[in-house]
Amino acid sequence: MNMTEKTLRYNDIEYxxxxxxxxxxxGVALALRYFLKVVGEKVILVMPPGCASPAxxxxxxxxxxxxxxLDIVACPFGSAATFAGGIKTALxxxxxxxxxxxxxAGDGATFDIGFSAVSAxxxxxxxxxxxxxxxxxxxxxxxxxxxxxxxxxxxxxxxxPAKKDEAKKDIMWIMMAHxxxxxxxxxxxxxxxxxxxxxxxxxxxxxxxFHILTPCVPGWGYRPELTVKVSKLxxxxxxxxxxxxxxxxxxxxxxxxxPKDLKEFIELQARFRHLTSDxxxxxxxxxxxxxxxxxxxxxxxLPWTG
Amino acid sequence: MIKVITGNEAAAYAALLAKPEVVCAYPxxxxxxxxxxxxxxxxxxxxxxKFVNVESEMAALGYVIGASLAGVRVFTATSSxxxxxxxxxxxxxxGARLPIVMVNVNRPLGAPWNLTCDQIDSLSxxxxxWMQFYCESNQEILDTVIQAxxxxxxxxxxxxxxxxxxxxxxxxxxxxIPEQKQVDVYLPAYxxxxxxxxxxxxxxxxxSSFSEPIASDFMRDRYQLHKLxxxxxxxxxxxxxxxxxxxxxxxxxxxxxxxxxxxxVVVISGSAVGTCRYVVDAMREKGxxxxxxxxxxxxxxxxxxxxxxxxxxxxxxxxxxxxxxxxGGIFCQEIRWALSGTGxxxxxxxxxxxxxxxxxxxxxxxxxxxxxMNSDEPIHDVIWLGLxxxxxxxxxxxxxxxx
Numbered sequence: 001m002n003m004t005e006k007t008l009r010y011n012d013i014e015y016x017x018x019x020x021x022x023x024x025x026x027g028v029a030l031a032l033r034y035f036l037k038v039v040g041e042k043v044i045l046v047m048p049p050g051c052a053s054p055a056x057x058x059x060x061x062x063x064x065x066x067x068x069x070l071d072i073v074a075c076p077f078g079s080a081a082t083f084a085g086g087i088k089t090a091l092x093x094x095x096x097x098x099x100x101x102x103x104x105a106g107d108g109a110t111f112d113i114g115f116s117a118v119s120a121x122x123x124x125x126x127x128x129x130x131x132x133x134x135x136x137x138x139x140x141x142x143x144x145x146x147x148x149x150x151x152x153x154x155x156x157x158x159x160x161p162a163k164k165d166e167a168k169k170d171i172m173w174i175m176m177a178h179x180x181x182x183x184x185x186x187x188x189x190x191x192x193x194x195x196x197x198x199x200x201x202x203x204x205x206x207x208x209x210f211h212i213l214t215p216c217v218p219g220w221g222y223r224p225e226l227t228v229k230v231s232k233l234x235x236x237x238x239x240x241x242x243x244x245x246x247x248x249x250x251x252x253x254x255x256x257x258x259p260k261d262l263k264e265f266i267e268l269q270a271r272f273r274h275l276t277s278d279x280x281x282x283x284x285x286x287x288x289x290x291x292x293x294x295x296x297x298x299x300x301x302l303p304w305t306g
Numbered sequence: 307m308i309k310v311i312t313g314n315e316a317a318a319y320a321a322l323l324a325k326p327e328v329v330c331a332y333p334x335x336x337x338x339x340x341x342x343x344x345x346x347x348x349x350x351x352x353x354x355x356k357f358v359n360v361e362s363e364m365a366a367l368g369y370v371i372g373a374s375l376a377g378v379r380v381f382t383a384t385s386s387x388x389x390x391x392x393x394x395x396x397x398x399x400x401g402a403r404l405p406i407v408m409v410n411v412n413r414p415l416g417a418p419w420n421l422t423c424d425q426i427d428s429l430s431x432x433x434x435x436w437m438q439f440y441c442e443s444n445q446e447i448l449d450t451v452i453q454a455x456x457x458x459x460x461x462x463x464x465x466x467x468x469x470x471x472x473x474x475x476x477x478x479x480x481x482x483i484p485e486q487k488q489v490d491v492y493l494p495a496y497x498x499x500x501x502x503x504x505x506x507x508x509x510x511x512x513x514s515s516f517s518e519p520i521a522s523d524f525m526r527d528r529y530q531l532h533k534l535x536x537x538x539x540x541x542x543x544x545x546x547x548x549x550x551x552x553x554x555x556x557x558x559x560x561x562x563x564x565x566x567x568x569x570x571v572v573v574i575s576g577s578a579v580g581t582c583r584y585v586v587d588a589m590r591e592k593g594x595x596x597x598x599x600x601x602x603x604x605x606x607x608x609x610x611x612x613x614x615x616x617x618x619x620x621x622x623x624x625x626x627x628x629x630x631x632x633x634g635g636i637f638c639q640e641i642r643w644a645l646s647g648t649g650x651x652x653x654x655x656x657x658x659x660x661x662x663x664x665x666x667x668x669x670x671x672x673x674x675x676x677x678x679m680n681s682d683e684p685i686h687d688v689i690w691l692g693l694x695x696x697x698x699x700x701x702x703x704x705x706x707x708x709x
Contacts, residue, residue, distance in 0.1 A: 044502050046372075076395065083369075083375075085372065086328065086368065086371060087502065089356055090372065090374075090377065093355075094378065119361075120362075123361075
């Protein structure tokens, strides 16, 4: 059975109703599609500026079910976690405990401008799901560098011959230090994994954090039909491991692929085209270092003592 | 119940009586006592709303915006740098038409640091679409916060209640704290017109800059926000009347004091109004026909009221506790604009005083009156009242005079 059939078997409910504003081959659209399939329509989506909010609000509101529009609250760039927390607290005050409040924010809104809000929401253990869809730059405004951009990548603010000279911030480990009840990575090439995690998160109370890698056709520079392949290669090269962390301590690696050559991933994308083989070795050593750290943590599952 | 409390505590008692369901405030001098007092009310179990400690003022406002979107009554308070840090959210709250009530303790912004009193922080936010009210006493703070909920919720426009840092925030005065039952009669539970879940898309319609066609819809939103100015004023007057009927106290948006036969009137706001009343009384005893106009409501600016009140005055002196560098006092600008076309522009004297906590003394106010009465024409952009430090001994400047 291939992945598509398994996905369809999950359920055939669709919440993204065309026409919408996503680019052809957009990873964010797929992530949102899979995520909503699981969490259902009793949601309030809080969306800061980024790729997702204009895509579902312009040219028209395109998140709906049976003609009923889903609740989307647009918010300022750095305020997704804050708005979501305020909404959830107010709902709780009114006795509504079922509605899931989901902050759906890009890497810029999470790693950079909204970081203090994300950190604080985790510290307060706000009862929200925070999803960071990561396309590794400010793609909505034309691919400017973010602190989620990988080392070596070309962006419109690191134009050639310059390249990004700083490593990608490891948001999962930063969030782990807050010891939230649940956090997970996911990417769109593994919809079963993504949806299983979304389902698990739905059943947990408190702050739940997702880091979803969403490849970007124009920003990364590959053909639209390759989005799933690029996403899959990110996992297969161990560049983007799939794992969960519960209560900031219990680390579970969900996929342990036989590592593929990073070149396969690199060569598909224009943003890396200028890299030398030395550069690629440097990236590889970073991948190995982080994988070693991750697998080390995964071996030691510390008991949660509350 | 009569209690001796500070301005900050008066604000907190008002919040207690208004029963917000979500309160979020970040501490800043000289406002910190407000979140502390509210946290104490919650800890004592007498306040049932949820008090949330957040990481910044931007978050404090963002959090109550979220809660207000979900349809509950909210409260927040800040000051100075904190208000500036909220700036983005201020526009957002007004654009989304949320009836948020906020207390701002007036303090200037650095550099250099100054922790005392100056109204530039809230005046710098005059274009955000919030209603603004300036208070003279601790009683007025408490009463205005309660009134503000009624006004804001009736027209879906947020309110900022401003009180002078140190002069009111730390000053203890007797305040009549009304019975909860009476407040409940005046201010029933909040019934939002629309809310999430279920109405999120409607909210987006109101706060959208993406709705189509982009420009005309955005312009329509702003047109509606602006044209509400008359309704705002009417609601302020109506809600004050109702308040007076129940509590026996009230505060007009613009108050006249000894104005009827006055030739020269001073226009001022905030805690220095009390000092001005004293000076007016003293000068009238000496036979001078002077009066006082207190501006309580600054946004929407009560232009028509002021035009009527100041119509036949010989001279008007405005004392600003703020400065817009390169232009002058902000209240003075607004009054000049309100009176433009009425032939009175040339008789307005703009004083700037009391910046950064400097005292606006009775002597200074009297000096301002005498300067105005002895002057033929208001030729100066700014008359600096009580400017003490003069290290450079800069030359006498026809446009900027120091007295």
